[in-house]
Amino acid sequence: MQKNNLMSNKIFSLAILMMTAVLAHAQSDGITQFFSKYETDPSFTLVSVSGKMFTLFTHIEGKTEEEKEMLKTISKLKGLRFLVNEEATNSKATYQAAVKTKMMGFELMMSVQDAEENLSFFIKEQTGVVKELIMIGESSGEFFIMSITGDIDLNQLSKLARVVNIEGMEKLENLKK
Amino acid sequence: MYFLALSSSCSMRLDSSFDHELMSRIRNKEQRTTAFRWTLRIAASVIFIVGLVTVSQWVFKTDEPPVQITQTTNTTQPVDLEVMRAFEQTKSALLLISSKLNKGQEQTMMLSKFDEAQVRIKPTSEQ
Numbered sequence: 177m178q179k180n181n182l183m184s185n186k187i188f189s190l191a192i193l194m195m196t197a198v199l200a201h202a203q204s205d206g207i208t209q210f211f212s213k214y215e216t217d218p219s220f221t222l223v224s225v226s227g228k229m230f231t232l233f234t235h236i237e238g239k240t241e242e243e244k245e246m247l248k249t250i251s252k253l254k255g256l257r258f259l260v261n262e263e264a265t266n267s268k269a270t271y272q273a274a275v276k277t278k279m280m281g282f283e284l285m286m287s288v289q290d291a292e293e294n295l296s297f298f299i300k301e302q303t304g305v306v307k308e309l310i311m312i313g314e315s316s317g318e319f320f321i322m323s324i325t326g327d328i329d330l331n332q333l334s335k336l337a338r339v340v341n342i343e344g345m346e347k348l349e350n351l352k353k
Numbered sequence: 354m355y356f357l358a359l360s361s362s363c364s365m366r367l368d369s370s371f372d373h374e375l376m377s378r379i380r381n382k383e384q385r386t387t388a389f390r391w392t393l394r395i396a397a398s399v400i401f402i403v404g405l406v407t408v409s410q411w412v413f414k415t416d417e418p419p420v421q422i423t424q425t426t427n428t429t430q431p432v433d434l435e436v437m438r439a440f441e442q443t444k445s446a447l448l449l450i451s452s453k454l455n456k457g458q459e460q461t462m463m464l465s466k467f468d469e470a471q472v473r474i475k476p477t478s479e480q
Contacts, residue, residue: 194404225443232436233443246444258446286457295453311450322446334458337451 207310207323210277214259223258230254230326245332245339253326260320268294271314274321282310292316299328306330 215222230253238244264270271294281300288295293315300308306328312321 190401192400194401194408223442223446225439229436229439230443233440236436236440246447249447250440250443256443256446258442286454288453288457288460295457297454297457309450311453313453320449322450324447324450330454333447333451334454335451337448337455 207274207277207279207282207321210274210321211257211259211323214261217261219263220259220261223256223260225256227254230256242339245336249329249332249336252329253324255323255325257323258320259322260318262318264314264317264319267314267317267319270319271312274312274319279310282308285309309333 211222214220230250233247233250236243236247238247261267261270275296279298279300282298283301285297285299286295287297293313295311295313298310298312299306308323308325309328309330310321310323313319
């Protein structure tokens with residue numbers, strides 16, 4: 177009888193532990209849930225590049241200065257996900273919902289709010305290295321959320337646009353194609 | 354007086370149904386405890402199975418959906434095309450992040466310049 181009690185106690189403790197792990201995982205993956213929620217929405221476009229594809233990029237030879245800088249940045253990345261809605265009926269509300277999503281381990285790095293657009297950058301750091309960057313933005317009926325994973329060098333990343341010298345929204349046009 | 358009380362207590366007899374009642378109460382309690390234990394065991398098993406399934410899904414799932422690469426037997430060109438297309442999209446996405454990061458940094462720089470100007474103005478106004 178005592179043996180049975182001990183066994184059932186063990187099973188119960190194990191079950192509680194498992195449930196805690198599952199709940200913790202569910203909380204940490206708030207932004208993944210956000211992606212899952214909208215990826216099936218036909219008004220959203222999802223671009224997802226896996227780690228495998230990033231390894232294939234290493235075979236590309238950079239010809240121009242821009243491409244070389246790009247490959248240097250890409251070499252340390254492991255994944256990219258981009259979700260965009262170009263004709264969002266209520267982009268501000270979607271933006272607010274995305275920003276308020278629980279993201280365990282992330283901290284707000286920068287937030288820009290002006291008449292034209294709203295932008296928020298969240299980062300996840302591990303031993304002083306940025307491991308994930310999430311950019312959430314909204315601008316004139318357009319909503320986008322982007323997540324990049326890997327070893328992210330923010331200085332290298334901000335250098336890219338200076339090398340190419342272009343405005344970000346122009347680049348969105350390429351994504352539409 | 355003492356002996357009277359002693360003799361009356363000696364004459365006290367238990368009811369014939371006492372044993373039966375006591376045993377039935379004990380059995381009832383045991384039954385309730387057993388039922389509760391079984392409910393607990395079943396609940397624990399259900400949580401255990403649900404947890405096991407969720408954890409296994411979590412462990413064995415891939416982080417991102419794999420990118421479809423069309424492979425044909427003729428040439429390797431389609432693979433290269435897919436890679437180049439993915440590269441172009443990654444490039445565009447990274448440039449977008451980069452330009453937005455710069456925008457934020459510019460705003461921060463403007464603020465720091467404003468702070469610097471304030472620091473410079475303060476000593477001169479104090480004089």
